[in-house]
Amino acid sequence: MLRPTVMFVALVLALAACGGEDEATTTTTLVDTEPTTATTVAIDETTTTTDPEVDADVWPLTGRDSGGADTEKPILIAKIDNTANSRPQVGLDHADMVIEVLVEGGVPRLLAFFQSNMPAEVGPVRSAREVDPKLVAPFGALMAHSGGQDPVVVGLRQVTGDVSHPTMGANAYFRDPSRPGTYDLVLRTADVLGLDSPEAPGFGWMTFGEAPGKDDNISLALSVTVSQSSAHTLNYRYSESNGGYLRFIGDTPHLVLGAEETYANRNNAVEGANPQLVAANVIVVYVPVIDTGRKDAAGSVVPDYDVLGSGVAVIFRDGVAIEGRWERSAANEFFRFVDADGNDIPLAEGSTWIQLTPLGRSLNWE
Numbered sequence: 026m027l028r029p030t031v032m033f034v035a036l037v038l039a040l041a042a043c044g045g046e047d048e049a050t051t052t053t054t055l056v057d058t059e060p061t062t063a064t065t066v067a068i069d070e071t072t073t074t075t076d077p078e079v080d081a082d083v084w085p086l087t088g089r090d091s092g093g094a095d096t097e098k099p100i101l102i103a104k105i106d107n108t109a110n111s112r113p114q115v116g117l118d119h120a121d122m123v124i125e126v127l128v129e130g131g132v133p134r135l136l137a138f139f140q141s142n143m144p145a146e147v148g149p150v151r152s153a154r155e156v157d158p159k160l161v162a163p164f165g166a167l168m169a170h171s172g173g174q175d176p177v178v179v180g181l182r183q184v185t186g187d188v189s190h191p192t193m194g195a196n197a198y199f200r201d202p203s204r205p206g207t208y209d210l211v212l213r214t215a216d217v218l219g220l221d222s223p224e225a226p227g228f229g230w231m232t233f234g235e236a237p238g239k240d241d242n243i244s245l246a247l248s249v250t251v252s253q254s255s256a257h258t259l260n261y262r263y264s265e266s267n268g269g270y271l272r273f274i275g276d277t278p279h280l281v282l283g284a285e286e287t288y289a290n291r292n293n294a295v296e297g298a299n300p301q302l303v304a305a306n307v308i309v310v311y312v313p314v315i316d317t318g319r320k321d322a323a324g325s326v327v328p329d330y331d332v333l334g335s336g337v338a339v340i341f342r343d344g345v346a347i348e349g350r351w352e353r354s355a356a357n358e359f360f361r362f363v364d365a366d367g368n369d370i371p372l373a374e375g376s377t378w379i380q381l382t383p384l385g386r387s388l389n390w391e
Contacts, residue, residue, distance in 0.1 A: 084141040086121035088233030088374040099222045100166040105135040106151040110208040113299055115282045116144030124379045128154055129325040131254030136160060148211030153177050155317055155329035158184055163359040165225030169212050186222035226357035234371030236343050246346035246390040251309055251380050261307050263344040269305040305375025307341040310351050314383050338362050342373040346390050
């Protein structure tokens, strides 16, 4: 695999006194690199890794106490649309972890991971892309999607249990008549949870714990702005009373259908029941773009991403930013988030949103 040298501008921290309290504003800008060539990922069965100690009483993707539930039950990953036509989504507030990735045209799709709190329905489900097999390979999960290019689907079937719309059809999926076509495919989760999935290559994907103490790489972060593309800017605003960062698309709250608003009973929904998404952790992961050589029908380039190696990462939790790096040495491992000394950066208990962001896009917090 061709891997460019990742060049970046040092993170700049500007501090100013305001009203007797320290106020910090930080801007991160990374330098663009040339795209690499397209690659595929397969799991090397001879590769062995040493997993960190795993607490069987804790959900592995949230760090929360399981209350005696089976913490090794299969993970369901769903590829969910995140354009205006798809919002508010259904079931997304139940996700333990979400990875947001840009597809063609700079618009986002989501890989939503469900295990500790399974919703009855998830959607709208969309098609998979080249990076998906590489991101989901460590989890031995069930994978819900609406199809994709043949190499992508083949790659997913090597590392997940395929419960896509083309294989399950009307048995597990239905079209929601209240949504526009293409953005109306919804999965009934109960119809796929009993299906076989591959054994996870490892466990202990996430590290949870108290936030690090005062450090040069830690600064106040009550408001975070991520520009993933010219078409997609995210804002996260910290709310201690809500348990994390409230999520906004631009300045618009990112809402989801409430639990009582599934398709079967939405006519009886309570007015104002749509909750806003909140993340205990927000992680911005900078990655190089890979040239797939493909374009969509509108002529937009279809991107892939290099998610092996290392790069810049910023972890937001508890109202602070922790500047660090991501590391991933093998396809059957997940990202590690480490500080300058190579120590794991602990996450707060709760849901995590990972913003997979092309090099060169801006990140601001204050």
